Amino acid sequence: MYDSKKHIWVADCQDKELMRWAMEPATEKQPESRFLRADAILSEHRRGSEAADGVYLMEEAAKADYAPAVYGMGQMFQWGWAVRRDRKRALEYYRKAAELGYEPAVTAIANVRRQRNRAIAAFTSAAVLCVVAVCVFVHFLPELTGKRVITVNKETELSEPATLEEFTEEIMDLIKENDDYLVISGQVSTNRVLLRFDGNRIDLSDFLALRVIARDDNLIVIQFATEEEANRCLEELSNMDGVRYAGMDTYDIVEKDSDGSNLPIVTDVFNTSSYCNSWGVVDMGLDQLSAYCAANCSDRSVIVAIIDSGVLPGVDADSRLLPGIKLSEGTDSTTDPDIHGTHVAGIVFDGTRDTTVQILPIDYTVREINPTTGEIEHYASIQTLDLALQYAIREGASVINFSQGSQHNEIAPRLISDVVAQGIVFVQAAGNETADTMSDESTTCPSELQCSLIVGAYNIDHEICSFSNYGDSVDVCAPGEEIYSWYFQDPMSLIPLQGTSMAAPHVSALAGLVKLMYPDATPAQVELYIKDYCRTNRNPTAYATGLYGAGAPDATGFIEN
16 A cells, blocks of 8 residues: 555555465456555556556545455545556545445545645735745746746646656657557558757637647657647747757658568578678778777777667677667567567677677667558657657667668658767668658658768679669768678577668777767768768769768778777
8 A cells, every 4th residue: 555654655465475376377367466556666667557556446446345345446536657647536435435345445534634624724824924925936937947838728637757767658648648559660650749949938718629748858749639730839839939849759761560571582692600701891991900909909899770670680690789778669569679670789789899888779660560461560760769769868879770661751861960969979870762752852851861870872892782872962872782791580590681770880880989089070971980981982983973972981990000
């Protein structure tokens, strides 16, 4: 039960035999059994899906008129444990428990009434004297104390989580509550606005939102019930002082058929025990620079974050592959992790062998089964991209590899720019539409970004790959065809894939090695260093156009100089 002095839920039952009895299939539906299990769960979880299980069990036991469970429901609503605080409902449960003869409920009713009466009396006596002072104080509070003030409609639930973990948990719960397949597939709006504001005051009270969740860096998520309300909010925010940027959260499809059925049939699978270094790693000289860094930079480490679709490590993976995180869920769980993220991570691993470069996998995609075609589709939202970026920052990433598909939203470039401004090198695949990254932003966004390292692709003959995007924003080209790397269906195997998704992690591996050598280098300096050691002589005609960047990076230049 809830301990009001310690502000925690404490399980009443400490008898292991009794708890074992409660877990048995023969007794699991009995009210006492459900109460004991609910009590134990709530003592360990205040929020999340686990807490929801506790609420369900407690409610089922209460429906059966099990008095301690009825009393427990009252405590949950009185103190806001696993449910929203609701004094009225708490009283209803306490009254029912009292009717069932549960003695503590009588005391609880008196306490709730006493609290209410005190609050009314205090408010009444102070209201007239304080109204002017409060208005003045509230107006100047942010300026005087520096404390942030967010004002919302009285019908809106406001939450300001203290930590990134709590913020992430609340956002994931919000997505789970509101985003079904129609939302995720883009057939209907998310009705969710994302904004970031400057200063320490923002007034959102004119907007009839369901929930407002605010992070400590002034990023705010606003969930509406209707698209009309969300659009009205966006229109008014565009004219509001202090709003740095705002936009609708959207989903984009980044993959289909994650079982690999839409890929070329693979017949030349390599076993990891007989293979080391793809032709791309050797061509860029990453194998030589890795050996140099292993010998000279082992006293420090660098983290390369892979924001993608999950990673199943190859058998040759070592402790350099960190646990990472999964930030979204969907209807499919059979392909977790996935071919794309696994392959990308393997390339970074291959290009940094024997070094202290660590790989941090961040799965930000949601898998959904298309009800019409039966295909497994991977989607990603702007909100989960933001969570992924924040997690990479929190875990100390120096480099982020982003080889996923387009993010058609004006907010994505802003989020990425904010990350680069914090000193993280952001490596982005140029895309595979044979499109100009600058004139076709609706297709290639965010590969038009100037602050990122945008990577096109070339093949083993040093010709630009036919699929590779191009344009003034492309910084370099890297190996992107017939690249062997980890296979998500078999940790013992390597398979070849192609795309600028394969080119980008070659450059991420190089950026990680550069940060090992020059830990204080800024993203702009790392980009400049990599461009300084680029070769154009193998395809001078293509690079002379200026559409494929500075050329093909040569990692050996860092050893020679």
